Amino acid sequence: MMTKIIRLLKWPSLLLLLPVIFLWHGYNENFGLLPLRTLAGLLLEYALVVVIFFLVAYLLLREGRRAFLFSFAGLAVYFLFGAFHDWIKAVLNNGFFSSYSFLLPSMLVLAIALVRLLRNSGRKWIRASNYCRWLLVLLLLIEVGTTVYQRVAEPYGGHSLLPDQRLAMPVPDNRHLPDIYFVVFDEYASSKALREAFDFDNSLMDSLLTSKGFFLSHNSSSNYNYTLLSLASTFGLSYLDLKEDGMVFNQPLSIRAYKAIGKNGLLRYLSAQGYALRNFGCFDLEGAPAPTYAYLGDDFFEKMVNTGTLSCRIKQDILWNFTAKNIFTGVPNFEPLQQERKKFLDRNQYNYEALMKELKTAHTGPRFVYCHLMLPHPPYYLDEKGALQPDTMQHYNRHNKDAYLHQLRYANRLIGEIVNAAVQKTGRPRVVILEGDHGYRFYSDKASWKYAFMNLNSYYFSDGDYRGLYDGISPVNSFRLVLNKYFGQKLSMLPDTAFYLLDPDDYR
Numbered sequence: 001m002m003t004k005i006i007r008l009l010k011w012p013s014l015l016l017l018l019p020v021i022f023l024w025h026g027y028n029e030n031f032g033l034l035p036l037r038t039l040a041g042l043l044l045e046y047a048l049v050v051v052i053f054f055l056v057a058y059l060l061l062r063e064g065r066r067a068f069l070f071s072f073a074g075l076a077v078y079f080l081f082g083a084f085h086d087w088i089k090a091v092l093n094n095g096f097f098s099s100y101s102f103l104l105p106s107m108l109v110l111a112i113a114l115v116r117l118l119r120n121s122g123r124k125w126i127r128a129s130n131y132c133r134w135l136l137v138l139l140l141l142i143e144v145g146t147t148v149y150q151r152v153a154e155p156y157g158g159h160s161l162l163p164d165q166r167l168a169m170p171v172p173d174n175r176h177l178p179d180i181y182f183v184v185f186d187e188y189a190s191s192k193a194l195r196e197a198f199d200f201d202n203s204l205m206d207s208l209l210t211s212k213g214f215f216l217s218h219n220s221s222s223n224y225n226y227t228l229l230s231l232a233s234t235f236g237l238s239y240l241d242l243k244e245d246g247m248v249f250n251q252p253l254s255i256r257a258y259k260a261i262g263k264n265g266l267l268r269y270l271s272a273q274g275y276a277l278r279n280f281g282c283f284d285l286e287g288a289p290a291p292t293y294a295y296l297g298d299d300f301f302e303k304m305v306n307t308g309t310l311s312c313r314i315k316q317d318i319l320w321n322f323t324a325k326n327i328f329t330g331v332p333n334f335e336p337l338q339q340e341r342k343k344f345l346d347r348n349q350y351n352y353e354a355l356m357k358e359l360k361t362a363h364t365g366p367r368f369v370y371c372h373l374m375l376p377h378p379p380y381y382l383d384e385k386g387a388l389q390p391d392t393m394q395h396y397n398r399h400n401k402d403a404y405l406h407q408l409r410y411a412n413r414l415i416g417e418i419v420n421a422a423v424q425k426t427g428r429p430r431v432v433i434l435e436g437d438h439g440y441r442f443y444s445d446k447a448s449w450k451y452a453f454m455n456l457n458s459y460y461f462s463d464g465d466y467r468g469l470y471d472g473i474s475p476v477n478s479f480r481l482v483l484n485k486y487f488g489q490k491l492s493m494l495p496d497t498a499f500y501l502l503d504p505d506d507y508r
Helices: 002-015 017-029 036-061 064-092 100-118 124-153 191-198 203-211 227-236 251-262 265-272 298-306 310-323 335-359 401-422 446-452 475-487
Strands: 179-185 276-280 367-373 430-435 457-461
Touching: 002 017, 002 036, 002 064, 002 124, 017 036, 017 064, 017 124, 017 298, 036 064, 036 100, 036 298, 064 100, 064 124, 064 310, 100 310, 179 335, 179 401, 191 203, 191 401, 191 446, 203 401, 227 251, 227 265, 227 475, 251 298, 265 276, 265 475, 276 335, 335 367, 335 401, 401 430, 430 475, 457 475
Parallel strands: 179 367, 179 430, 276 367
Antiparallel strands: 430 457
């Protein structure tokens, strides 16, 4: 009896190589980018799928080898469905034969036919099972070889987007170094862009900034039209190496930029000068994780690998119809929206209050404070007074300019309070950089894409000395100038250039 059980267990053990190969392939495709905890979690999930497949197959076929072959075929479909579906949609242009109403019944019919075929007796299935076993071994060896090759070619992984900045020049006694505040209002467009593209007058905000002693770059443009790229470049004091990615903002590039933000030369340098790092942002920084909800959660990394599986595609393409509304009454289900909204609002509130506390508190040592508010960036939850908008899917209409302006007006109220707190005397020099990481991005015509870069960009130096600043300075040069002014660096100003990257979903 024990011998029979051991012989039976070898078949699901072999099947476990399928998710290992699938995940290893995903790791190699995104070499150095995926957290191991994400891969480990998916492996446990896929192992459960394998066990369920094999148990169902064994109940149907009552024999280990035949159950192995049926499970092998079923699991191959499960893991490769996304790639096949994308291919058939490209070939058949989203016709009937690429629809779920055709594919899912067809797979069921083929599964029944395969069960009937496998029930036939005979030794012919020995050859088929041996072929599958050797195929698994071959695929595993290919993935191992790919990893070895990539490890030799790119020993550190991660595909760094930035050059290594060497900032080793000595600095004076840090008692005279400034507190530095870097405050980002996500997708805050410049007054010029608001006037031309929205017919909106934002001159009161410009007047407030200049009256409080801020330098305002009226003709500023961000260097990139995506948050991750813009901040990676700003923190990295350099333009990004995008040769491998072309001009499409895809998931691997997102993670590369995310990693570049987390580990950047600027913050390493400031830490070496005795700076305390305060992170009230959306991104984990080295030694200072995001205090609330990170911009890229674990589900983002999972989708890098998981999005091609059959279960993920069904959830993504079919099940949302049942979760978006009550199937009996037809009433929209706002619970997921409310949960997401709570995260959005809680993060903004926490980050804003923490920033204001830092601005009003004197400390003995220098600080670098990064604050990131997702305003006026969608979703559009708030009106101009900060009150909640009604629960409608309009929150997600990124092209709703009126809703954008509501949140921009509310952002202006917060900026007014930040500015008033920023100019208070604290006994230590103070630098405040207040910017939009990019402008409003959601234009359908190429002629308007220039506005996606036109961003709010203003500076406050408590000594009032703005030599070196100029109208049109872009974020890539912001900290280059600060390091030159306060830390004795001699960094040259880079050309103020903008790079437009396409969204693979919006501009195919």
